Amino acid sequence: MIRDNSPEGATDQRLIGTYDQGCQGPTLVCLGGVHGNEPAGIHAAKRVFETLTKRRIPIRGRMVGLIGNVEALRQGVRHVDVDFNRIWMSERISKLDIFKPNGHTSGATASVEDREQMGLLSSLHRVFDEADDEVFVLDMHTMSADGAPFALFGDTLPNRRFASGLHAPLILGLEEHIDGVVLDYVNSLGHVTVGIEGGRHEDPRSIDYIEAVIWLALVSAGMIREADAPEVAQARAAMTAISRDLPPVVEVCYRHPIEDGDAFQMTPGYRNFQAVRKGEVLAHDKNGPVRCPEDGYILLPFYQGLGNDGFFIGREVKVGWLKVSSVLRRMRLDAVVHWLPGVRRHPTLKDNLIVNRSRAKWYALEIFHLLGFRKRRVEGDTLVVGRRKPNLANGRRS
Ligand SMILES: [Zn+2]
The missing domain is CATH 2.40.50 (OB fold (Dihydrolipoamide Acetyltransferase, E2P))
Known part of the structure; x- marks a missing residue:
């Protein structure tokens, strides 16, 4: 259990809204404004809360909307001191005062984003602690270029299942190229996570697309029924239309x-x-x-x-490849992949493998992706891959 170290009133500033009917079920956290110049997700979440509340749409579980970087949002900038979506490494977070008894923010020396991280950690962990079922986190962004919305996620089977209900093109493996994104941290706690890029920052349609994605996320998480909200069918039609000519994965x-x-x-x-x-x-x-x-x-x-x-x-990526990988992971072939020549278990890091790249040439990194591993680092001729954290909810493994 994590104590709330956020300053008085900070929690309310961070809360976009919350909606439930006291009925047990999953929790959907819609996270907006992780980058302060990307408010579209916050507007979209507000619209969904308004509709849910006004029409008292039946819901299992609870939807919560949270703002990521409150100060950057106030200033209208991507970030103030450092990129808020590059500082969520688990080892860094474990050292933060929030995890220590009688901890406090280290005030004057901390960057704006350090303080924002403490605040968001408090809010997120409070929601996670209160959840009585599976937790889904949707991180909502926009981009500086034009183009259709898309969903991105670490390739675990529960993330895939959730993302495929959003009817957006699916982007795999972005997190292998970037360290410290907030969803990687949340995923490492065993929750289901998907990021959404809704469109160009200033384009009003970005709000529409993210709103559509939130409706579809509520259905994909099993929280609302399509029959109770005509918005869902409209959302699916809008997302299908915009994605029609794009590669699905x-x-x-x-x-x-x-x-x-x-x-x-x-x-x-x-x-x-x-x-x-x-x-x-x-x-x-x-x-x-x-x-x-x-x-x-x-x-x-x-x-x-x-x-x-x-x-x-x-x-x-051909859709057939995804189906093959689902089958292989369910067969637990990932547990015996270290039998391949040139592959051995890491002596100290659980769920990590060391690959001798010259001996293992004929099967590339793709086979490890297929089995649910991601690249950790390359050192000369050696590649280290680690199993993505399984999603723990409902005892399902990825
Ligand atoms: Zn962003």
Whole structure:
């Protein structure tokens, strides 16, 4: 149990709303404003709370809306001191005062985002402690480029099940390229998590799309019945229409990092999911043209504001591959993958494997993805992969 160290009144500032009818069931946490210049998710959650309340729509369990970075939202900036969605490493969080008896925020020395993290941790853990069934967390973002909304998640089977009900293109593996995202932390606690990118920051349709995703999330989590809310059918139609010509599943295979002083300038006009070719000049920086490393789809091209991600490149994953991987994981083949040549168990880290890349050439990282592992790090010829934390709720494993 975690004590509430947040200053007086901070909890109310962070709360967008809450709705339940005292009926046992799952908890859906809609998290908005993790980046302060992305308020669309907060507006969308408010609309859903209003409709649920006004029409007293029957619900199992409880929906809660929380604001991530209250101060950055107040200032209208992505973040104040550091990116709030890059500081959720478990080892860092375990050292925060919030987990210590009689702990307190270390006031003057803490960054704005340190204090926001303490506040959000308090709010999240209070909701998790009160939950009496499965917990789902939807992290709602928008982007600097135009393009259709999409859902992203760590590839566990419960995350997949939840995400596939949102009728948005599914993006796998983004978290292998970025450390410390809030959903990775929540996922490591055993909860089901999906992130949603709703569209361009200033586009009013982004609010509509995220609202649609929240309605679909309530159904996907088994909390409301479609018959009780016509919004659900409308949401499905809207999401299906916007996703129609897009690949249903994409795996992120490349991230272009931006360092301070790079003078990174994206070539104008790229949209999310635009097909790109190897060698194409996607941007310029102080070293000259930045070329596309392989054929694929461009995701999250960086056009303005703060941030360290220039763009991501994804490649389409065939839906059949996902079905195969579901079957293999249910057969628990992940438990014997260390029998493969060039693969051994990590001597100290549970659920981690060490792969000798020259001996294990013929099966690439993809086979580990297939079995539910993710890349942890590469050291010379050695690759370390770790099993994604199983989702624990209802005893189901991923
Ligand atoms: Zn964001």
